[in-house]
Amino acid sequence: MDRFERQLRRAMRRVEPPPGFAERVLAEAAAAPGSRGWRGRLAGFLRPPVRRWAVAAAAALVILAGIGYEREMRRRQGELARQQVLEALEITAEQFQIARRHVRKLNAVWEAAEERSEQ
């Protein structure tokens, strides 16, 4: 290392930062989101730009959930009405069969009476 390099080394020696530098860094680090507990981290995460998006996403989620719930309720009501109609039809068919049997019976009695009168 010659004289010039020694001069260069002296000129380039390390210098201390201004007083209070470390304290300022530590204060910044303590204020950083990662330094706080989960609440602080969450609060840091939910800073204004993120918060706006989070609120919008939550609102969209609530609206979608509402629409989904409404559709489900309508589907259940439709299913119930269908069941009731089917039950009504079954009852009607049963009554119809009973009436039919009665008519056949009466018809048989009527035919037997006619045969007897012809004889």
Place this chain on the structure above:
Amino acid sequence: MGGATLTHAPAAALGSGEEVGFADLVREHQAMVYSIALHFLNNRALAEELAQEVFLQLHRRRPRFHSPRHVENWLRRVACHRAIDFARRRSVAREVELDAVAEPSVGPAESDPLLEEKLRRLVASLPEKQRLLVILRYQEEMEIEEIAEVLKMRLPTVRTQLSRSLALLRRKAARLLGIGGTPGPQGKEVS
């Protein structure tokens, strides 16, 4: 290498997340990081801002370090890269005009604050990479191999670039300050 000797205590605290360990690291390396920034940017306010950002980045990455040497090399590398970013982003990379370096009024003494300031301005006038190499070589007193490792450069490239930087500085210093006569066309080979 003339860097600060690292003890294992602060680095051990890196993983534990204790603020005390981080405070120790800041105090241990603040001169190194600040000086790299200052010598590169030639601006105290920006150097402080840059050094602060580097330490805050260290704070965010604390759990990922596993040795004091790892931390020191990481700080050097990040300080160098952030310095380049800062200079480009804030347009402070203006090379110091050679004519702006005033002629010395008297012959240079062995330890002359004015001469040292002029030498720092000459270094600040170098292109980015060459400036970094000179800072790491003469501020951090790193070996060529260490510089290559920190800056992720090839060994011959570091050697050549450093020789060129030194030769350039010698020529400028000889012309403007009357010191550092050139030993050869490429300057003395840096070893």
